Amino acid sequence: MKVLTKKTDYAIRALLMLGSKRGEYVSAKTISTDQDIPYQFLRGLLQEMIRHDLIVSKEGAQGGFMMKKEPDEIPVAQLIEVFQGKVQVSECMFRKQICANRSRCVLRHEIMRIEQVVNQEFDKLTIGKLIRDLEAANGVTQGCGE
């Protein structure tokens, strides 16, 4: 069970890069090469992020993409929502029958509680936090071999 798909993973990495080069336009090609993300695939993700007001673009030579929002205002939860759809733990079980007390149903309650916990965690984890974490750890943005 994979919680983050490639789309989200790539999007995060693209944003980390844009976030650490704020104020300048970075081309899709540069991001693609640097982060090892398939070029055209990345292009699609970037456009999606423009539509969601996370970044802006400039066309033409020397064009590229730039952060629009503050990195601290972009929680990973939002990226998950954009690229994988809202987290929902499960449709309601027992849909065959009619629950007498739906608002008080403990099963539903239980499931939704977990849903909330998951969302809260991903909400606290912002791009800004990740950037700071990475910088603090390495001085330089740098990754691992796995």
Added chain:
Amino acid sequence: MKVLTKKTDYAIRALLMLGSKRGEYVSAKTISTDQDIPYQFLRGLLQEMIRHDLIVSKEGAQGGFMMKKEPDEIPVAQLIEVFQGKVQVSECMFRKQICANRSRCVLRHEIMRIEQVVNQEFDKLTIGKLIRDLEAANGVTQGCGE
């Protein structure tokens, strides 16, 4: 983003049924009809659960399936693991490069922390708990219309 797939969903419902009829064999057909789960699909799930020692079966007429483990000893986390594979938030980002301090990498840390939280929650939620919750709520095991 769907956290529980049909397989897990169906498996939980099958176990809730077996768990509330302990000591007797319940046929796949009965479960299928009662819980509205595709018959052959369910058969596969039941066999998988036998392999994982959660239930036992009796062949032949009047045969069927029965709980083996205590319902309280079956956390939803285990079912997720069996039917969807272990929860993993993400492969390591930045795999292109080599992380100097992998054991101290904060990004990895962050991601694994969330992974743990999710697993803990699904670990606390056992079949036994769900059965009790349902019985307490309704007197009878009963569902909702969604």
Added chain:
DNA sequence: TGTAACTGATACTATATTGATATCAATTAA
């Protein structure tokens, strides 16, 4: 002892989701 009600085992098909590529028009810096 025959047969209907069952599970065991396995192969198959369909559909949806995810991941990736290709193409061409429009824009812009140099």
Added chain:
DNA sequence: TTAATTGATATCAATATAGTATCAGTTACA
């Protein structure tokens, strides 16, 4: 003018999820 770029969109491939079909073997019981 042209090379470097994004915008927009169509298409394809790979994988995962959901569901079906079939046949052999076992067992209760009429």
